[in-house]
Amino acid sequence: MSDPDQRVTELGLVVPDYSDPPYGRRYGVMKAYHRSGRLLMLSGITPEDRAGVKVFPGIVGAGVTVEQGYAAARAAAVNVLGLIRYAVGSLQEVTAIVNTQCYVAVGGGFTDVNLVSNGAADLFMEVFGDPVGRSTSIGLGISALSGNNCFEMIATVETRSAA
Amino acid sequence: MSDPDQRVTELGLVVPDYSDPPYGRRYGVMKAYHRSGRLLMLSGITPEDRAGVKVFPGIVGAGVTVEQGYAAARAAAVNVLGLIRYAVGSLQEVTAIVNTQCYVAVGGGFTDVNLVSNGAADLFMEVFGDPVGRSTSIGLGISALSGNNCFEMIATVETRSAA
């Protein structure tokens, strides 16, 4: 597998700079990450860019399509890359995407939650390859996410060195 | 407390063999488990057997009864036993069920989420006894789970030896 930072460039991904993370300003007092040994735990991250523009906000199954939800999940996963860089400097520090919890705002009887959360899972595989990018995971269809986002995720990452 | 593997036999439980886990095939790219020190983290697991047959799919409070939801939760917990064996070989490796997050697909104003998730909690107590089988836990009533399952759970387990 090639270097994940190089893969980001090859894939043409625009990874946000989180040196000024959005949490305090927009979504209440929290911190972007916590390190405990080799585990890096991230706060919930949505598919919003640094200007607060959201990728397909709303409800999957009631206005937002599966394809749009997948795109939103992919965008949130790209934001996770930004949080990882903010926390540990480089994607090369990642030895495993340990766990992802993927939340999809759903309605209208929509149950194919996994078809949306795959947008995040596939992005991590493209960037980190197998097995580093293959996480334990759960996808959950819920009522509402802050700011009317259609997708939000948390990730736990294993890093090469301990904090 | 007797040996948990022996308890499984005494209880007549059919624990699935996950040497070929269902995740990639059916629910997107993910891995079944991650080990970090003595912690074993599992992916979300539903009450589906190896053929994909679901235990009481649908919505608790809107078609699925509390008793059926309890049975689904118990079935998912039996599947957790299969994941533990797949990851570490034997249930005797378990020193604690650290945490369970239990998700119940609910509707119709149903709020007794705990009466459903008890199906998983009770199973772990029957197999591992107290205190090994007694976990920290939360039960959550949500809109939808992948594949229209009425229950899904994640579990974190402490093992005798470190990875």
Add this chain to the structure above:
Amino acid sequence: MSDPDQRVTELGLVVPDYSDPPYGRRYGVMKAYHRSGRLLMLSGITPEDRAGVKVFPGIVGAGVTVEQGYAAARAAAVNVLGLIRYAVGSLQEVTAIVNTQCYVAVGGGFTDVNLVSNGAADLFMEVFGDPVGRSTSIGLGISALSGNNCFEMIATVETRSAA
């Protein structure tokens, strides 16, 4: 920052005594906490007092207001303080609120989940100050919580000494 136990007194908070935790009695078999190294993991906790009286039960956006939800989240966070004392004796043992997952029962199209979960985040900042009280976090709007509570949270805490 002053001593967090002293801050609790200054703030006039009534922190419940959990030497007899509510879980087994009311919400099924579980334990209040698990310690793994320096991490303390807590079970889901609602804004209920020791007599089972709930702070603004129901659905935020459909009967319960944002302000009431905020008050419920603050009450649940006060209960977390009680669980921490039960587990490790004193709030002075806390070196970081590592993570909080905040669940809000929502309806009627309500999406400002963060305005509710801020009730917990703000309380931790008042008691522990920055950065100890600033956690990684996610807020989620879901269908139902056990006992018709409008809020429930889980917290992971880092302690001074290892278990």
